[in-house]
Amino acid sequence: MQAVLDNFDLYLKAFGYTVALFIVAGILSMLLGTALAACRVGPVSILRKATAVYVTVTRNTPLVIIFATFSFMAPMLWSHLNFKWVEVSIGEFDFSPFFAAAVVSLTLYTSSFVCEALRSGVNAVPVGQAEAARAIGLPFAGVMRQVVLPQAFRASVPPLASVQIALIKNTSVAAVFGIAEATSRMRSFNNDFGSQRTEIFIAFAIGYIVIVELFSFGASRLERRWRVAR
Amino acid sequence: MRFIRTKAVLVSAALAVTLAACGDAGSDDKGRDVDADKDAAAALPDGSRMKEIADSGKVNIGVKFDQPGLGFKGATDDVPTGFDIEIAKILASKLGLKTSDINWVETVSDNREPFLTSGKVDLVLASYSITDDRRKVVGQTGPYMITGQQLLVKSDSDVDSIDDLKGQEVCSVTGSTSIDGINEHGAKGVGFDSYSECVQKVLDGTVSAMSTDGSILMGYAAENEGDLKVVGDEFTEERIGVGYSKKEPEMCQWINDSLTSAFDDGSWADAFELTLGKSGSETPEPPTLDECPAA
Amino acid sequence: MSASVLYDYPGPKTRARHRTYSVVTVVVLLAAVVWFFWRLQDHGQLExxxxxxxxxxxxxxxxxxxxxxxxxxxxxxxxxxxxxxxxxxxxxxxxxxxxxxxxxxxxxxxxxxxxxxxxxxxxxxxxxxxxxxxxxxxxxxxxxxxxxxxxxxxxxxxxxxxxxxxxxxxxxxxxxxxxxxxxxxxxxxxxxxxxxxxxxxxxxxxxxxxxxxxxxxxxxxxxxxxxxxxxxxxxxxxxxxxxxxxxxxxxxxxxxxxxxxxxGEKKQLDVPMVGNAATRPKTIA
CATH class of the missing domain: 1.10.3720.10 (MetI-like)
Structure with missing residues (x-):
């Protein structure tokens, strides 16, 4: 434990990066995922199919490969994708090009799971709701925006929460691609303080558990408040 | 004087790596076999770790598999190649073991110490810089090569020393001394598991520079001629040594003796010419070895 | 696909609009694919x-x-x-x-x-x-x-x-x-x-x-x-x-x-944090 306590600032900073990755990629993936879900259930058949292909491909690709794509392939295809223009420092934290590439990878990966969670939410909305909305003359956009999606979002809080919890854990993959977040920090602690491996592991595991539990606590509060009375 | 000599070494290293890289799929260059030195093996003191290894007929040596010129193993190769590998073969021969008796274990920068302390490997020759911090955990002796940290940048870059990169990201390998060197000079070290990822990040402009031993960088610069160049003086001195377990201090003197005899009988120079110095350019003087700590 | 209850059976105007959307989508996707291969070629990655x-x-x-x-x-x-x-x-x-x-x-x-x-x-x-x-x-x-x-x-x-x-x-x-x-x-x-x-x-x-x-x-x-x-x-x-x-x-x-x-077509087991790979029963979407 001594190793972690002595370097507690490094420990906190590492989890700072983990949380930052989670928040930024979490918000972006919700936005992109919603747009994808709209395409996925929309009336334009080609868009539906294209989204289905996108979702299938990203969900079946290991996250490591998606990271590799945005770390090594994308910058070659288009030089702006090296994210060199992202160079923000807030206090102790540097949001470097590496951070940006990680956010993009996590967002693209997570958004297809968000899309599927929302689609299951849409499916949970009783058919009568959509029929009634159409009966009063709403077009597709109106049906979705005013009737179906608000209910779908509420119904999909539990699956969305699972997707976002998975994202918290998936931020660890950024360790492989040059970000000093929690998992990468644990590896270097393990390296420097070989005799305290178990304590170090427990300390970092607790960090992740705290983040996951805080998030699920919030999500379950939200779910209770938002539950649709049927 | 030493500086000029080092430059020559680096250039030759660069050429060697380029040549190696020009090979066809599945290059036929598999290094050489070193015969067992039965006399040296017979002289090993009884009860020592060396004797134990010699009697077991197998030695586990930790090397790198991903550094062209030093320790590299292609997907279809059985035995790695490089300068570290050749030195390892010489050491094994002094145990009375043949090259085929060596069990090559891949190490990455991060796991060299745990491998030694847990006894998974008997020796580490993995471009392993000697440092005081590491000497607290494991035994290190040598050096069998001296090199220094430089910078690899794009050809059109204005950067010409590490001081130009204060506050910027500079790429290197996690768990290496190079990343500490970068941080000490005010830049921010970012790390991957091997150097080729860093090369890619320099090429696509994500980072302005990468830094590690000059010998490694020259190889990459030659491979990407016109796109990349090596700049700056060596801002650190890397003394590449052999790692052994602290529990077996008798190994140190034996390693030193073996290296000294390799320096003297020319097999060290042969190893150099076969790998880093393949272009035929001058082989440097062998470095001076550290004294072993009193047992 | 007209089985969805989210939208009406499209009339002539809507169909025309959807055709436009479809064409735009196809063009954009094709352009992306062409661009992708062009960039690969440009960097000698197809050699x-x-x-x-x-x-x-x-x-x-x-x-x-x-x-x-x-x-x-x-x-x-x-x-x-x-x-x-x-x-x-x-x-x-x-x-x-x-x-x-x-x-x-x-x-x-x-x-x-x-x-x-x-x-x-x-x-x-x-x-x-x-x-x-x-x-x-x-x-x-x-x-x-x-x-x-x-x-x-x-x-x-x-x-x-x-x-x-x-x-x-x-x-x-x-x-x-x-x-x-x-x-x-x-x-x-x-x-x-x-x-x-x-x-x-x-x-x-x-x-x-x-x-x-x-x-x-x-x-x-x-x-x-x-x-x-x-x-x-x-x-x-x-x-x-x-x-x-x-x-x-x-x-x-x-x-x-x-x-x-x-x-069968029964609802799949719903367990949080499990990747649901299999197809879902047909509902409104």
Missing amino acids: YDKWEAFVTPDYVRVILVDGLLQTLKMAAFAIVFAVAFGFVFGVGKLSEHAWARWPSWLVVEFFRAIPVLLLMVFIWYALGIKADNSAFWAVVMALTLYNGSVLAEVLRAGVLAVPKGQSEAAYAIGMRKTQVMMLIMLPQAVKIMLPAIISQCVVALKDTALGIYVVAPGLTYVVKQVYLEFHNQVPAILVVGSLYILVNLLLTGLATLLQRRYV
């Missing part, structure tokens, strides 16, 4: 020497045998152990005895809440380092613990999904607790669980790619060796990605088949 390794028999053999086969082996070991782990702890969580229920709950929740990569690194350093092939087993063990915990949860949900009348009837004819579980509940639960188990295989297979962080054998490792030798990251990424997708799609197809065969 033969970048792809040579992937058509040279020696390398193809290594990629398939030392790469794909090792990866599949890791995934297979992991999933077999995970099923056993899930069985033990899933039944443990259902136990009526607090001494069995609480530890099971703790273990399952712990391994579900931490990243599998963190676990992998720890195992790699801690107990694996002495063993030969430590990285291989680090990957297998990390995936076992994580997927096993998820499967424990799946098993619990599966058992709870068996209609109550089944166990009541079993008790009524005089079966004991263990008999009810082993002879009545589990066989039915397993049938319901099969697709979820296969979905978990996809997750395990995908996560084997994380082995690259602990120098484990497998596809990612071999392909890394290839690109270190040939400097062909881009083709390497494309090849390895396609291989993973291909195998995963085959698994997903199997899941769908099993779902149809054993579960």
Whole structure:
């Protein structure tokens, strides 16, 4: 434990990066995922199919490969994708090009799971709701925006929460691609303080558990408040 | 004087790596076999770790598999190649073991110490810089090569020393001394598991520079001629040594003796010419070895 | 597709508008594909020497045998152990005895809440380092613990999904607790669980790619060796990605088949944190 306590600032900073990755990629993936879900259930058949292909491909690709794509392939295809223009420092934290590439990878990966969670939410909305909305003359956009999606979002809080919890854990993959977040920090602690491996592991595991539990606590509060009375 | 000599070494290293890289799929260059030195093996003191290894007929040596010129193993190769590998073969021969008796274990920068302390490997020759911090955990002796940290940048870059990169990201390998060197000079070290990822990040402009031993960088610069160049003086001195377990201090003197005899009988120079110095350019003087700590 | 209740059967105007959307989508997608290949070409990534390794028999053999086969082996070991782990702890969580229920709950929740990569690194350093092939087993063990915990949860949900009348009837004819579980509940639960188990295989297979962080054998490792030798990251990424997708799609197809065969069109088991690969029943979308 001594190793972690002595370097507690490094420990906190590492989890700072983990949380930052989670928040930024979490918000972006919700936005992109919603747009994808709209395409996925929309009336334009080609868009539906294209989204289905996108979702299938990203969900079946290991996250490591998606990271590799945005770390090594994308910058070659288009030089702006090296994210060199992202160079923000807030206090102790540097949001470097590496951070940006990680956010993009996590967002693209997570958004297809968000899309599927929302689609299951849409499916949970009783058919009568959509029929009634159409009966009063709403077009597709109106049906979705005013009737179906608000209910779908509420119904999909539990699956969305699972997707976002998975994202918290998936931020660890950024360790492989040059970000000093929690998992990468644990590896270097393990390296420097070989005799305290178990304590170090427990300390970092607790960090992740705290983040996951805080998030699920919030999500379950939200779910209770938002539950649709049927 | 030493500086000029080092430059020559680096250039030759660069050429060697380029040549190696020009090979066809599945290059036929598999290094050489070193015969067992039965006399040296017979002289090993009884009860020592060396004797134990010699009697077991197998030695586990930790090397790198991903550094062209030093320790590299292609997907279809059985035995790695490089300068570290050749030195390892010489050491094994002094145990009375043949090259085929060596069990090559891949190490990455991060796991060299745990491998030694847990006894998974008997020796580490993995471009392993000697440092005081590491000497607290494991035994290190040598050096069998001296090199220094430089910078690899794009050809059109204005950067010409590490001081130009204060506050910027500079790429290197996690768990290496190079990343500490970068941080000490005010830049921010970012790390991957091997150097080729860093090369890619320099090429696509994500980072302005990468830094590690000059010998490694020259190889990459030659491979990407016109796109990349090596700049700056060596801002650190890397003394590449052999790692052994602290529990077996008798190994140190034996390693030193073996290296000294390799320096003297020319097999060290042969190893150099076969790998880093393949272009035929001058082989440097062998470095001076550290004294072993009193047992 | 007019089956959706979200929108009306399109009239002539709407159809015209949808046609425009379709054309725009097709054009944009085609442009993206063309641009992609043009950029690859521009960077010389389509040249033969970048792809040579992937058509040279020696390398193809290594990629398939030392790469794909090792990866599949890791995934297979992991999933077999995970099923056993899930069985033990899933039944443990259902136990009526607090001494069995609480530890099971703790273990399952712990391994579900931490990243599998963190676990992998720890195992790699801690107990694996002495063993030969430590990285291989680090990957297998990390995936076992994580997927096993998820499967424990799946098993619990599966058992709870068996209609109550089944166990009541079993008790009524005089079966004991263990008999009810082993002879009545589990066989039915397993049938319901099969697709979820296969979905978990996809997750395990995908996560084997994380082995690259602990120098484990497998596809990612071999392909890394290839690109270190040939400097062909881009083709390497494309090849390895396609291989993973291909195998995963085959698994997903199997899941769908099993779902149809054993579960029918009933609603799939809904367990949080499980990748639902199989098709869903038709509803409004």
